[in-house]
Amino acid sequence: MFHKLIGRRNVEGLTVRNALRELEGQGFFELLDQVYLSGKPYEGKEMLARYDRTGTGVMYEGWFNINYQPLFDTNGQVSGILSLYVEVTEPVLERRRIARIAAERDAILQQLLEGVIVTDAKGCITFVNEAASQLHGVATLNVTPEEYTETYHLYTEDGKLYPFSELPLSRAVLRDEIVTEARWRIRRPDGTEVLVVGNARPIYDEQGIKIAAVLTIRELESGY
Template sequence: MDLETVLEYTSDAVTELDKDWNYTCVNYSAELLLRRKRAELLGHSLWEVFPELLNTPAEAELRRAITGSIAVKFELFLPGLYAWHEVRAVPTEQGLILFSRDISDRIRVLREEAVRAEIRNMLEYAPVPICIMRGQEHRIEIHNRSFQQLIGDRNFEGLTMRNAFRELEAQGFFELLDQVYATGETYEGKELLVRYDRHGTGEMYEGYFNVIYQPLLDTTGQVCGILSLNIEVTKEVLERQRVARIATERDAILQQLIEGVIVTDAEGRITFVNEAASRLHGVAKLDVLPEGYTDTYHLYTVDGKPYPPAELPLSRAALRDEIVTEARWRIRRLDGTEVLVEGNARPIYDEQSRKIAAVLTLRELAAKS
């Protein structure tokens, strides 16, 4: 078998250029690699066929090979073919022989690995727990340090979500991931209760999380994975529940008092009116600010004039931090009856001496119809 036959059927793409850079030999593999018929190449200049190589490192290497009579090896990207080639150029008496092969897949893998490493570096120290999953089975590709802290510093990369968190079965999270992958629509969940083995000891942990499942798309626009952000809000939820329990207990106690009781927040907005106060006023409207006390609750001075809102005992306690005792005023109810009441008001402070509320207690002194 002669050399020409060997070159024709070798898997490497082999082309030969004369000293004027014209193609003089093109084997079958080169036709496939360059996506050109032999007739389109033979007799034509390399720079005519691939003008995008001019003024590039590839041109410099080829000229170095032919002028220095040395073999060179380099990689180049051909935009027209959207491909990376590895080229070995060997000088001959007639010009150059080029041995080329497609390395696009290898370059693509290297670039994907570089991108993946860059993504990991960006996410690694992010203060928000982040996990990236790939494929329909939601295989964990990357999770950052903040996420690892939620799982006892274990490493679940490479596992599917169902294998990594078997205890989440029947809690609805796997179904949510399937839904996001199937629809491509982002899911946001607030204060979701999660029961899972946090430290791998078999002991179940209960926590509340704000969760975002963001679909990831490939170059064709198809969903290829999901980015998950998981922000723990357990302390905030438990504290709010504790405060709500205290408020419920407080309300239950205050409802039993014979005296009327009205409570506001730190800005003076009414948040609670017990039954006794409601009966005295004939109204029990919440979310009323100090400027609306007089009109909403029909309050008058002892001599029958509309009570200036800013001078009402509850307003003075809420807005000016005053303690008011044995103040008197009239209430004119919607049915036309009036009652004369006496009351005390004071601001309420927390353990850090911050005002958190104001409270008014009142009782009927006399009634006039």
């Protein structure tokens, strides 16, 4: 497996520095020296290595979990190092791809004039755009459906405290409903109120599994 990782080059009998010259300056040789001199193991997570994997001179970028374990002789002196490598390039790149998509989504949603609130599959709020923040006077994340009403100060049109289970976003999360043109009141921390209208719906992936829910809102009147 290690031969496969390094392009099946023949490294037996070579020092690490001679076997993998392109790793110079990336910190791996220094870590091996540290383990050899100290006798203490080292464990690294998702470490980037740039090296010639194919033998063509093209540098490959891979991420690895590494474990350097010192080996001791009968006198208790370090006689070598056992090096373990697990490649995690695919999950690292996938996580970065998802983070990039999320960043692009957030940038787009921040430009909308409508308020937008996004939750995860269980209804925990993960995103509040600027318009929604201004409407509510707050933009608190990690709020669960049971906390929507209290955290965001939500009331029915006639001024009663809105039961959390009947809120449009809660209905989308808890009952997979699509809610359109619902109305309610928001009482901001400064005491002002706005009447808003909004739409909520669950979001599914390509397998039909619910992955999120979204609420869009806009103001109808203000000045209370």
